[in-house]
Amino acid sequence: MARMNMIEAIRSTLAYQLQKDDDVLIFGEDVGYFGGVFRCTDGLQETYGLKRCFDTPISEGGIIGVAIGMAAAGLRPVVEIQFSDYIYPAYDQIASEAARLRYRSNGDFTAPLTIRTPVGGGIYGGETHSQSPEALFTHICGIKSVIPSNPYDAKGLLNTAIETNDPVMFFEPKRLYNGPFDGDPDKPAMSWDSSELGEVPDEEYRIPLGEARTIREGNAITILAYGTMVWVAEAAVRSHGIDAEIIDLRSLIPLDMKTISASVEKTGRCVVVHEATRTSGFGAELAALVQEHCFYSLEAPVQRVTGWDTPYPHALEWHYFPGQARVAAALEQVLEAA
Numbered sequence: 214m215a216r217m218n219m220i221e222a223i224r225s226t227l228a229y230q231l232q233k234d235d236d237v238l239i240f241g242e243d244v245g246y247f248g249g250v251f252r253c254t255d256g257l258q259e260t261y262g263l264k265r266c267f268d269t270p271i272s273e274g275g276i277i278g279v280a281i282g283m284a285a286a287g288l289r290p291v292v293e294i295q296f297s298d299y300i301y302p303a304y305d306q307i308a309s310e311a312a313r314l315r316y317r318s319n320g321d322f323t324a325p326l327t328i329r330t331p332v333g334g335g336i337y338g339g340e341t342h343s344q345s346p347e348a349l350f351t352h353i354c355g356i357k358s359v360i361p362s363n364p365y366d367a368k369g370l371l372n373t374a375i376e377t378n379d380p381v382m383f384f385e386p387k388r389l390y391n392g393p394f395d396g397d398p399d400k401p402a403m404s405w406d407s408s409e410l411g412e413v414p415d416e417e418y419r420i421p422l423g424e425a426r427t428i429r430e431g432n433a434i435t436i437l438a439y440g441t442m443v444w445v446a447e448a449a450v451r452s453h454g455i456d457a458e459i460i461d462l463r464s465l466i467p468l469d470m471k472t473i474s475a476s477v478e479k480t481g482r483c484v485v486v487h488e489a490t491r492t493s494g495f496g497a498e499l500a501a502l503v504q505e506h507c508f509y510s511l512e513a514p515v516q517r518v519t520g521w522d523t524p525y526p527h528a529l530e531w532h533y534f535p536g537q538a539r540v541a542a543a544l545e546q547v548l549e550a551a
Contacts, residue, residue, distance in 0.1 A: 217413045218405050220390045222364035223253045226371045229417055231261045239266040241276055241293030250295055251390055277303035281311050284324040291375055294330040298344045311380040312355030326380045333441050333488050334534055335388030339527035345489035350382045351466045357422055358465040360384040362443040363410035366463055369420030386440040394441055395448030396536040423467030431458035434482040434544055437499050442486040449540035465495055474506045481512040482547050486540055491519040513550035518543045
């Protein structure tokens with residue numbers, strides 16, 4: 214059992230897939246010689262060669278367009294969009310081509326394509342390096358969306374994503390690359406050594422898409438979160454002594470509604486937490502689903518804690534970021550509701 218941060222877990226998974234399957238290719242901006250902005254592909258080009266791990270021009274539409282063609286021809290491309298903020302020029306390729314290929318060809322073609330991209334703030338990246346656009350992709354039929362919150366899940370989910378015969382958006386919370394984050398910018402970065410989720414088995418394993426994980430058992434309220442917000446929610450609960458059950462969704466599409474329903478039916482209350490902007494964020498979908506499936510168990514309205522409806526600010530990053538105080542306030546408000 215090795216201790217890894219999320220970067221190391223992702224890198225080791227990519228290396229394993231390159232070694233296991235000659236059809237796997239890795240490419241994107243700076244992923245080859247430089248090893249990626251966050252070093253997730255460091256050393257892969259040196260080990261597996263220029264034809265298996267290579268750099269591309271700064272053209273997100275071109276990267277995804279080429280990857281779709283490769284996938285349709287039987288390869289398994291794993292592409293990196295350097296920051297999720299840059300993915301919009303490729304949105305048409307993803308929504309109109311990759312997501313529709315199986316449907317429009319009546320199953321004759323598939324798109325076994327994995328799109329890796331860092332998401333979220335917490336690194337002072339400002340408005341063009343901090344976005345969380347996951348909800349835009351959950352709206353597209355034919356695309357799977359995954360967001361790990363720790364190295365263990367990152368390895369298991371990425372193995373599954375690469376071996377899936379349909380396109381997968383693999384969102385990587387950049388604030389968690391090197392360690393957990395409890396939402397307090399004044400504290401030093403935590404190490405994955407302090408968490409069992411930093412223990413990554415040496416052997417390969419898969420985590421099925423669509424299976425949430427209960428991070429913390431509780432009876433008073435359910436928190437639905439993913440990515441960085443899993444750790445912020447846990448810190449808020451711990452510091453305020455709240456008997457909350459925390460569900461790490463891990464996979465947004467497909468979504469583990471069975472686990473969500475069982476928890477909310479037990480607790481009777483629910484708060485949804487995500488970093489993306491509030492309006493039309495994935496939290497709105499979660500709130501609607503909880504209301505549809507668990508209406509007669511709810512003792513209070515579902516509440517959301519999210520980013521604000523504004524571009525991610527640089528100087529005021531921690532006013533935008535949904536920190537412990539905002540999460541705790543929402544929990545207490547829902548618990549006090551009749």
